[in-house]
Amino acid sequence: MINIKTQVGIIGAGPSGMVLANWLKKLGISAVVLELRSREYVEGRVRAGLVEQNTKDILKELGLDERMKKEGVVHDGVYLSFDEERVHIPFGQLTGGRTISIYGQQEITKDLTDAWLQGGETLYFETKATKIADFNTKNPKIHFIKDGEEGIVECDFVAACDGFHGIGRKTLPKKSFQSYDITYPFSWLGILANVAPSTDELIYSYHKNGFGLHSLRSETVSRLYLQVDNGDSLDNWSDDRIWSELSTRLGTPGWELEEGPIFEKGITPMRSHMIDTLRSGRLLLAGDAAHIVPPTGGKGMNLAIADVKHMVDAFVHFYKKNSETLLESYTDTALRRIWRAQDFSNFMTKLFHKQDEHGSFAYRLQKAKFDYIKVSKAGKTTIAENYVGLPFNTF
Incomplete structure (x- = not known):
């Protein structure tokens, strides 16, 4: 014993x-x-x-952030795309210097x-x-x-x-x-690829084919995601099809997605749960x-x-x-x-995933939200504050 x-x-x-x-x-x-x-x-x-500002501050306080500072990538914003139109959300400018790191x-x-x-x-x-x-x-x-x-x-x-x-x-x-639960009617197909990121900051994108996300892990490894149906199988997604669909969903005029060897892929259900x-x-x-x-x-x-x-x-x-x-x-x-x-x-x-037919009422609501964020400092600030994490002393 x-x-x-x-x-x-x-x-x-x-x-x-x-x-x-x-x-x-x-x-x-x-x-x-x-x-x-x-x-x-x-x-x-x-x-x-994705490491938000509060987490970075805690690791710094514990004296355990040295490797993250050396190897992590600080991001001062995020790109949001909708129907091939892209807007930038500048975190630091809107939150008094708060950022995220990728580590x-x-x-x-x-x-x-x-x-x-x-x-x-x-x-x-x-x-x-x-x-x-x-x-x-x-x-x-x-x-x-x-x-x-x-x-x-x-x-x-x-x-x-x-x-x-x-x-x-x-x-x-x-x-x-x-207990509170939501099971979303879609999943994420995620890949890791040995290719330098095609973006300096994350890209979230709505497209009529579905959601796409360009994230990253390092200067040489990219992390990307596609919205797929629940119950879909990796057998349906060859590497060529994945890259083609990512390029389509993430694309904006004048921007191209670089491709490389995929070394990991998987499908993850989407859900919310809490007690x-x-x-x-x-x-x-x-x-x-x-x-x-x-x-x-x-x-x-x-x-x-x-x-x-x-x-x-x-x-x-x-x-x-x-x-x-x-x-x-x-x-x-x-x-x-x-x-x-x-x-x-x-x-x-809900903003970036295809939830109904392209052009439907649900789609028009999504587009209206994006159009507001595009022109409103308040809308951009709401995204920025939540994304980098609200300070503990304010929430």
């Missing part, structure tokens, strides 16, 4: 779990991390690479994990959390299995950063929360354990780390000020930003 005692037991070694662990350590609060997958799997998962989520995970382990802290990979017990008492416990051996983490709090399928959400009392409770007793949830947003707004990882920020504030008040006030308000505080992110992600999704 493995017995561990700590102040905060963390389930999940993704970005939110590892930001939490490193942040707590800096503040003198002990933590132990349990992760179901292997280190190679966790650090090899290619996920979104792979898996790279952030590597940086955080390296710092944690190099500091001699405890992280058990390939470890299954089997039960969260006594979370409505002052002495919660995480039961786990590591290499066939059972173990228990005795702690003051359990932080479930273990995703939609993790044990954290499943442990919440069934009648303690309401309206992130805490029960001394069990607190963060990230995908509590909410999922469509990737159109780039909010997934950033929203998870925002949860962690509020969680850290609550733990600091508990341990340093002997107060449970912020623990009690954790759900309400986190939900304000979660609903804002859900709304923005839904807005961007």
Whole structure:
């Protein structure tokens, strides 16, 4: 039997779990991390690479942003296209200098994990959390299995950063929360290609054939997406067809899409999901354990780390000020930003995806929104503020 005692037991070694662990350590609060997958799997998962200003500020505060500053790409804006007409949204100009960076989520995970382990802290990979017990008492416990051996983490709090399928959400009392869900009638076909980006900043594009997105990972690797039907198969999409459709959907007069070898492709369903409770007793949830947003707004990882920020504030008040006030308000505080992110992600999704026949009423509404953004500083500012992330002290 493995017995561990700590102040905060963390389930999940993704970005939110590892930001939490490193942040707590800096503040003198002990933590132990349990992760179901292997280190190679966790650090090899290619996920979104959009890092908003709040997340950059947190990583800087933790002293864990050096590699991101060297290898990441700072973006001061985004391009929005509709029917081959393109407009630029200048982030810094509209938000007082706030920007985003493009830096792979898996790279952030590597940086955080390296710092944690190099500091001699405890992280058990390939470890299954089997039960969260006594979370409505002052002495919660995480039961786990590591290499066939059972173990228990005795702690003051359990932080479930273990995703939609993790044990954290499943442990919440069934009648303690309401679930909200949207399943969109389309998916994303995403590719990674060994080709320099054809743009200096991301391009979101509506086209009569469907949505297209040109993102990037580095100066030599491009990340691109196409709207496809739910149930579509990669067997229907040869490399030539993918490039042809991307060129068509992203195209504007005088601009060309460069092509290159595709080394990864996959189809991802689009959905929104959340629950309206992130805490029960001394069990607190963060990230995908509590909410999922469509990737159109780039909010997934950033929203998870925002949860962690509020969680850290609550733990600091508990341990340093002997107060449970912020623990009690954790759900309400986190939900304000979660609903804002859900709304923005839904807005961007509905604005640029083909939802009905080209020329229909739904299309005319989409076109009217784009035409407003095109001529309105207020409209552009709304996009910019939400895209780079609203400051914590204002929302």
